[in-house]
Amino acid sequence: MSFLLECPHCGVREVTDFAYGGEVRPGPSGEPSLRERCEHTYFRRNVAGVQREWWYHRSGCRAWFLAERDTRSNEVHWVGVPA
Amino acid sequence: MSARLPTQPGEIIDRGRPLRFTFDGRTVNALEGDTIGSALYAAGRRTFSRGFKYHRRRGLLCCAGQCPNCLVAVDGAPGVRACTEPAREGMRVEHLNARPGLELDAMELVDLVGRPFTPPGFYYKTFIRPRRLWPLYEKALRHAAGLGRLPEHQGERRWRTEYRRRHADVLVVGAGAAGLSAAIAAAELGADVVLVDEGPEPGGRLLWEGHAARARTLAARARAAGVEVLAAAPALGHFDGLVAVWQGSTLHQVRAHEHVFATGAIEQPLVFPGNDLPGVMLSGAVRRLIARYAIAPGRRAAVIGAGVADVLRAAGVEVVAVADAVLEARGRRHLRSVVLPQGEFACDLLVVSGGEVPATALVTQSGGRTAYDPDRGHFALAELPAHVWAAGQLAGHGTAAECSGQLAGLRAARSLGRGDDGSDTRVADVQALLAREQERWSPPPIRPGTRSFVCLCEDVTVKDIGQAVGEGFDSLELCKRFTTVTMGPCQGRMCQLAAARCVSEATGAPLDQVGSTRARPPWSTVPLGVLAGRPSEPAKRTPLHERHRALGARIAWAGDWRRPYDYGDPEGEALAVHRSAGLIDVSTLGKLLVRGPQAGEFLDRLYPNRVSTLKPGRLRYGVLTSEAGRIMDDGTVARLDEQTFYVTTTSGGVAGVEQWFSWWLTDWQLDVTITDVTQALAAVDLAGPRAREILGGVTSLDCGPEAFAYLDVRQARVAGAPCLLLRVGFVGELSYELHFPAAHGEHVWDAILAAGDVRPFGLEPQRLLRLQKQHLIVGQDTDSESTPFAAGVGWAVKLERAEDFVGKRALRHAAAHPSETVLVGFTVANGRVPTEGAVVLDERGVPVGQVTSARRSRQLDRVIGMAWVPLALAEDGAAVTISDGAARLHGTVVTEPFHDPAGVLMRS
Numbered sequence: 001m002s003f004l005l006e007c008p009h010c011g012v013r014e015v016t017d018f019a020y021g022g023e024v025r026p027g028p029s030g031e032p033s034l035r036e037r038c039e040h041t042y043f044r045r046n047v048a049g050v051q052r053e054w055w056y057h058r059s060g061c062r063a064w065f066l067a068e069r070d071t072r073s074n075e076v077h078w079v080g081v082p083a
Numbered sequence: 084m085s086a087r088l089p090t091q092p093g094e095i096i097d098r099g100r101p102l103r104f105t106f107d108g109r110t111v112n113a114l115e116g117d118t119i120g121s122a123l124y125a126a127g128r129r130t131f132s133r134g135f136k137y138h139r140r141r142g143l144l145c146c147a148g149q150c151p152n153c154l155v156a157v158d159g160a161p162g163v164r165a166c167t168e169p170a171r172e173g174m175r176v177e178h179l180n181a182r183p184g185l186e187l188d189a190m191e192l193v194d195l196v197g198r199p200f201t202p203p204g205f206y207y208k209t210f211i212r213p214r215r216l217w218p219l220y221e222k223a224l225r226h227a228a229g230l231g232r233l234p235e236h237q238g239e240r241r242w243r244t245e246y247r248r249r250h251a252d253v254l255v256v257g258a259g260a261a262g263l264s265a266a267i268a269a270a271e272l273g274a275d276v277v278l279v280d281e282g283p284e285p286g287g288r289l290l291w292e293g294h295a296a297r298a299r300t301l302a303a304r305a306r307a308a309g310v311e312v313l314a315a316a317p318a319l320g321h322f323d324g325l326v327a328v329w330q331g332s333t334l335h336q337v338r339a340h341e342h343v344f345a346t347g348a349i350e351q352p353l354v355f356p357g358n359d360l361p362g363v364m365l366s367g368a369v370r371r372l373i374a375r376y377a378i379a380p381g382r383r384a385a386v387i388g389a390g391v392a393d394v395l396r397a398a399g400v401e402v403v404a405v406a407d408a409v410l411e412a413r414g415r416r417h418l419r420s421v422v423l424p425q426g427e428f429a430c431d432l433l434v435v436s437g438g439e440v441p442a443t444a445l446v447t448q449s450g451g452r453t454a455y456d457p458d459r460g461h462f463a464l465a466e467l468p469a470h471v472w473a474a475g476q477l478a479g480h481g482t483a484a485e486c487s488g489q490l491a492g493l494r495a496a497r498s499l500g501r502g503d504d505g506s507d508t509r510v511a512d513v514q515a516l517l518a519r520e521q522e523r524w525s526p527p528p529i530r531p532g533t534r535s536f537v538c539l540c541e542d543v544t545v546k547d548i549g550q551a552v553g554e555g556f557d558s559l560e561l562c563k564r565f566t567t568v569t570m571g572p573c574q575g576r577m578c579q580l581a582a583a584r585c586v587s588e589a590t591g592a593p594l595d596q597v598g599s600t601r602a603r604p605p606w607s608t609v610p611l612g613v614l615a616g617r618p619s620e621p622a623k624r625t626p627l628h629e630r631h632r633a634l635g636a637r638i639a640w641a642g643d644w645r646r647p648y649d650y651g652d653p654e655g656e657a658l659a660v661h662r663s664a665g666l667i668d669v670s671t672l673g674k675l676l677v678r679g680p681q682a683g684e685f686l687d688r689l690y691p692n693r694v695s696t697l698k699p700g701r702l703r704y705g706v707l708t709s710e711a712g713r714i715m716d717d718g719t720v721a722r723l724d725e726q727t728f729y730v731t732t733t734s735g736g737v738a739g740v741e742q743w744f745s746w747w748l749t750d751w752q753l754d755v756t757i758t759d760v761t762q763a764l765a766a767v768d769l770a771g772p773r774a775r776e777i778l779g780g781v782t783s784l785d786c787g788p789e790a791f792a793y794l795d796v797r798q799a800r801v802a803g804a805p806c807l808l809l810r811v812g813f814v815g816e817l818s819y820e821l822h823f824p825a826a827h828g829e830h831v832w833d834a835i836l837a838a839g840d841v842r843p844f845g846l847e848p849q850r851l852l853r854l855q856k857q858h859l860i861v862g863q864d865t866d867s868e869s870t871p872f873a874a875g876v877g878w879a880v881k882l883e884r885a886e887d888f889v890g891k892r893a894l895r896h897a898a899a900h901p902s903e904t905v906l907v908g909f910t911v912a913n914g915r916v917p918t919e920g921a922v923v924l925d926e927r928g929v930p931v932g933q934v935t936s937a938r939r940s941r942q943l944d945r946v947i948g949m950a951w952v953p954l955a956l957a958e959d960g961a962a963v964t965i966s967d968g969a970a971r972l973h974g975t976v977v978t979e980p981f982h983d984p985a986g987v988l989m990r991s
Contacts, residue, residue, distance in 0.1 A: 001323065002324065003324065037893065040710075054746070058742070063749070082749055
C-alpha cells in the first residue's frame with residue numbers, strides 16, 4: 001500500500017506518516033441491546049468502495065481528521081476535520 | 084593486455100588512467116571507464132560463466148546488463164553483471180557457479196552425457212526417491228545450479244542504503260533520446276522532472292550508435308531546464324504510483340503525478356543449435372564493445388541480419404559472411420565455425436540479432452496492457468492508464484525517438500496543466516510526424532534442437548518447452564512454472580518472446596492467445612540489503628542513561644527504550660528497597676498534561692472512576708478501558724490545579740493513550756488540550772523505609788506523613804530543580820515519584836544518591852517488588868480480553884456513576900457476568916520458579932489458565948507469581964497445578980498482596 005494523504009493541517013504527506021483509525025461508525029444511541037453493542041464493538045462494514053474513515057497524523061501534527069477514500073483504489077476524494 | 088582500437092569518437096575509457104583488479108585471483112589490467120566485462124574481454128577472456136544446468140561455457144552476449152551470461156561476484160557479493168559494473172581499482176572479482184574452476188568445470192559432464200536424465204522438472208522426477216535422501220540431493224543441486232553464495236551474517240553487509248523520498252511532477256524512466264526529449268519538453272514547460280536511467284551516462288543507444296555528441300547535448304539541455312538526472316539508477320518497479328529507483332547507496336522512492344516510460348527495447352538473441360556458445364554475440368554488444376571501449380570483438384566474423392558489418396570492418400574485423408539466417412554454430416570451448424544457408428564458415432565471432440522487443444515490464448506494472456502485434460512480430464503496448472505515457476521504442480517509435488519523447492513530455496506537462504494552446508498545436512504537429520512512421524518486422528524462425536537455448540538463465544531449450552507442453556503444461560504461465568523459463572536473472576528480457584513463440588508452435592495456439600507472462604518487480608537485479616535500508620534500530624534513552632552505564636547496569640530493550648535491567652545484583656537491589664531505600668529511573672513512564680476548563684469532565688468520560696472529584700494536590704490510580712470494557716493501559720492521574728491534570732501511562736503506552744485521548748477529544752469537542760511531555764521530563768522513584776529522610780535532605784518541602792500524605796502531589800525544588808512529587812505506592816514501600824526537567828536529570832539523580840543510604844535498582848528488582856504487591860503490569864499480566872474485574876482492579880470501576888464513560892455498558896455487563904478466569908497470586912511450595920506462560924491445569928489435566936509473572940522473593944523467602952485461573956479456584960488456599968515443560972508444579976492461590984497486604988508501609 002502506498003499513496004498520499006492530505007492532512008487538513010499539515011498538507012500532503014506519504015500515507016506512512018499517518019495511522020489509520022478505521023471506518024467512521026456512529027455509536028448505538030439510547031440503551032442499545034447486547035447484540036447492538038457487540039455489533040458496534042466487533043463488526044466492521046469493510047466496504048469495497050468509498051468510505052468515510054478516521055486518520056491520525058502520527059508523525060506530524062498528531063491530530064485526527066476524516067477522509068473519504070475508495071478502498072479499492074486508495075483514491076482519496078475528501079479530507080476534513082469533524083464539524 | 085591486448086591492444087585496443089584507435090580512439091573511437093564515443094569511447095568512455097580513459098587511456099591515461101590504468102587500474103588493476105583481480106579475477107579469480109589473477110590480476111587484470113583495465114582502464115578508467117572500463118566495465119569488468121570490457122576489461123576481461125580486452126584481456127582475452129571469453130568464458131565468463133557456466134550455464135545453470137548443463138554448465139556449458141557462456142560468454143558476453145548482450146553487453147548491456149540484460150542477459151545472465153556475465154554474472155560474477157564482486158568482493159564477495161554475488162549477482163553482479165560484469166558487462167555493466169564499472170571496474171574499480173583493487174576489486175576482487177570471482178566467477179560464480181563452476182567447480183573446481185571456470186575453465187575446468189566437473190559439472191560439464193551433465194552436458195556431455197547427462198542430457199537424457201535432465202528433462203524439465205527432472206529434480207522432482209529423478210531425485211524424489213528415496214525420500215530421505217532429498218535433503219542431500221537438494222544440497223548438491225543447489226550448489227550445482229546456484230548463482231553464488233550470499234553473505235550469511237548481518238555484519239558482512241556492506242550496504243548502508245539511505246531512503247530518499249522524491250516528489251515530482253513528472254518521472255521519466257529511461258534516458259535515451261526519447262526519455263531525454265520527454266524530460267526536456269516537460270521541464271521547459273515548467274514541470275519538476277526526474278529522469279532516471281540504469282546506464283552510467285544518459286544517452287542510451289545514442290552513445291554507442293555514433294551519436295554520443297547528441298546524447299551529451301540533450302543531457303546538457305535537460306540539466307539546464309532543471310531536470311534532476313539520476314544515472315546508474317535502475318528503476319526497480321512501480322508500486323501503486325511509487326517507483327523505487329536504486330542508485331548506489333540510495334534508494335529513491337519517486338512519486339510523480341505523471342510517468343513517462345522510455346525504457347527502450349531489448350535486442351533478442353536468435354534460437355538455433357549452439358546459440359549459447361561464447362563468440363555468439365548480439366549486434367548491440369558488438370557496437371558497444373567497439374564504440375565505448377575500443378575493443379575489436381573478434382578477428383573473423385559472420386553477421387546475421389542487422390547491419391553491423393560496416394561497423395566491424397571499420398574496427399578491422401574481417402567479415403567472412405553475411406546471411407539472413409543461421410543453421411548452427413559449432414565449437415566446444417568457443418565458436419569455431421558457423422553453418423549458414425550458403426555453407427560453413429570458420430570464424431570466432433557470430434553477430435546475431437533477433438530484432439528488438441519493447442521493454443514493457445515497468446509500464447505494465449503501472450497498469451499498461453500489451454497485445455501481440457503481428458505487424459511488428461512482438462508484444463507491443465496496447466493500452467495506457469491515465470497519467471502514464473510511453474515514448475521511443477517502447478511506444479513503437481524507434482526511428483523518431485526524439486519526436487516521440489517530445490510528444491510524451493508535452494502530453495505529461497499538459498496533463499499537469501502546464502503550457503498553453505500552443506503546446507497542443509505542437510502535440511498535434513509531432514503526432515502527425517510520427518504517424519508517418521510504420522515499421523513492419525517479423526521475427527526470424529526458431530530452429531529447434533537439443534542445444535537451441537530459449538532461456539539462457541535456466542538452460543531451457545526448445546525441446547524442453549515442447550516436452551513440457553506434451554506433458555500438459557500447455558499455457559505459457561504453466562510452462563513458465565514447470566520449466567522455469569523467464570524466471571531467471573534476466574526476468575524474461577532474453578526469452579519472453581521466444582518462449583511464447585515456442586509454446587505457440589507446440590500448442591498451435593496463435594500468439595495473441597498465448598500472451599506474455601506477468602512482469603513482476605523487481606525489474607533489475609538488486610541486493611536485498613538495498614531494500615532493507617540501514618541496519619539501525621532507533622532506541623530511546625532516558626536522560627540518566629550515562630549514569631546507568633557508569634554504574635555498570637545490564638542494559639536491555641524494553642519496548643523502544645534501553646533500560647537498566649539491574650546493576651548486577653537484582654536480589655540485593657530489591658532488598659535495599661525493603662531495608663533502607665532504592666532509586667529507580669522511571670523516565671520511561673508516559674506523561675501527559677491534560678489542561679482546560681473541561682479537563683475534569685474529559686477525564687471523567689475516559690476513566691471508569693471519577694477524576695473530577697480529585698482535589699488539587701491529590702492523585703488517583705486509573706485504569707483505561709476500551710469500549711468493550713477491556714484494559715488498555717493504567718497509570719495515575721494527578722490534579723495540579725483546577726484546570727490541569729498530570730496523567731502518567733505505562734512505558735510503552737503513551738503514544739497509544741495520547742492517540743486514544745485525542746480521538747475522543749476530536750469527537751467530543753471539549754475545551755481541553757493534551758500535551759505529551761514524556762521526553763521533556765525525567766522521573767525517578769525513591770522508595771524504601773528511609774525514603775522520607777533521604778528526600779528531606781535534598782528539599783525544603785515538608786515531607787512529614789501528614790504534610791505530604793499517601794496519594795498527595797506537591798511541587799517543590801529538589802536539589803534546586805523544579806520538581807513534581809507524587810506519593811504513590813509503586814513498589815509497595817513508602818515512595819516518592821519525582822518528575823523534573825530532563826536537563827536536570829543527572830544532577831537530581833546524583834544529589835539523591837549522595838543524600839543517604841540509597842541504592843539504584845533496575846527493572847528486574849522493580850518487577851519483583853511489584854509482584855510482591857500483586858500490582859499487575861498491563862500487557863504482561865493482562866491481554867486484550869482482560870476486564871478490570873477479572874484482573875482484580877474492579878475497585879477502580881465506579882459503575883454507580885450517573886454519567887456515561889467509555890466502556891461503561893460493557894463493564895456493567897462484565898460485572899454482571901463474571902469471566903471464566905481471573906487473575907490471582909500464587910505461591911509454589913517446592914521452590915521452583917515456573918516459566919512465565921506456563922499452563923495452569925484443572926484436576927483432569929485440562930489447560931484452564933496460564934502463569935503471567937513469577938519470581939523468587941528473598942524478602943518473603945518463597946516463589947510467588949500471578950496466574951489466570953478458573954473462577955472456582957480464585958480463593959485463598961486453593962490448589963493449582965502448573966504444567967511447565969515436563970515438570971508439574973503445585974501452587975497455592977493467594978488473593979492478597981504477598982508483602983504488606985494491608986498497605987501499611989506504602990501509606991506510612
